[in-house]
Amino acid sequence: MKGTTVSDVSAIARERAALTTIADAIVAASVGRGLRVVLDCPNTHLALVDYLAQALHARGRACRCLPNKPNPDDAGGLPRDRHEPGSTIVVITSGLATETDRFAQHVNISVTAPTTRAPGGNAGYRETGGAPSGESGEPHIILDYGDPDGPVIRYMASHLTTGDGQ
Template identity: 30%
Template sequence: MTGHISAGARRWAEVLQLLAEVVPTGPAGVIVDGMDAHRGVVADRLAATLRAAGRSCVRLSRDAPPADRDGWRADGAVAVADGPHRRARPPADGWTVVVWLRTAPPAAGNGADGGGDRSGGAHVVVDLHDPDWPVIRHVDAALTDRDRWYLAESRAFFAARAATWDARFGHDQAAYAAAVTESGLPIGGTVLDAGCGTGRVLPALRAAVGATGTVVGLDVTPQMLAVARTPAAAAAAGLLLADARRLPFAAAAVDAIFAAGLIMHLPDINAGLRELARVTRPGGRLVPFHPSGRAAVAARHGRALRPGEPLAEGPLRITAVRTGWRLIRHDDPPHRFLAVARRDA
């Protein structure tokens, strides 16, 4: 128990430190909105972190009179407030940083706590599905470089879920195998499972390329790869700890890339697809997959599906052409998402 509390305290300190770092210098207004049960506490702790970093900081209370709303600006301070009532009454220059605390969608029973993905307009989104293990899931590029937060926060998100991932999602093994069968992977080829997670698809990839082929699973999270060791051993597959945005392969080294759930986790989809194209031989294949259709995934997150989203057929076809691919299949029924792209010469 002590270790868990210590780890959670360190995680909160890391998140609060990053939040403090993205607040621009000079006078700034920061509003924390979202989860009712935590936004006041998070605002208090963020204000304390800013002060510890040497920033002049004013914690605006719910009942502060309107005349005091902008007085802090003259001193170059940071004002930290919380709640929709404050968000609806911004400072004269608007809120510099809007932090949204995201929880489970309303369908999961958390609607009264401000849950769901109602984060539109937020500059920073913090995942609080587990209040003891916060994870930053989005930061506007104008506030800080993606490399400052993306890798560490992605690892934190999946590390906390690795041990229970297959218990929650292992029922979709057949869907993974069917997707591999339909993707036309070459016998004897080299196939990379980019973002392999717990390695569920590795046996199906081995069956597709046969005994003479090469199968490699790659993930950024050590805890996921630890779980993947058993299926990797059964499939005679290699495992690599690496970032899919910077693959440790020479150009044109693989025949196919299977990417389950990877594309939407990339902070820059165009750059990510170009890197996947770099390591794929001309004529090779990229197989983005998810065991639920896009509409089903959107509904689980409490939002409506939008036609201009990156994995919609039209936008994905355009992005593929720009990044060295040609989309040859796009299948998006409720029970799964499967696309196949061919690497241009």
């Protein structure tokens, strides 16, 4: 770990804790169903998609990624007006290939990252808005990388925190 600082290790630990929480919630909410996770992720944080797929796989969900920027207006995708420039939409799916998408558990995740530096050296961040609605295709989870100590889960829909699989 030559060249790794304590703050780097702290940020890595915080990222792993956030991904553990997210993966556990997704798996609990999707018991007995297929899974479709749509991530709107800054291009600088695309490794997160692989980490989340690995975490889901470790919990018994064999996943595959569809990295070809699928149509965000399709079932379970993020609406076009929520998609940020400089980001990529990636879909992680799990379940039988013949399974119809409507029976899958849909989870939309928006990952935010620091934007440009504001005058005075303070980092500006994208707005995350209010509590999203699952019906509109807005995020069920907002993972914010703007915190200097590592990522923070800013929002998680109640059906994921209670595990009721709605």
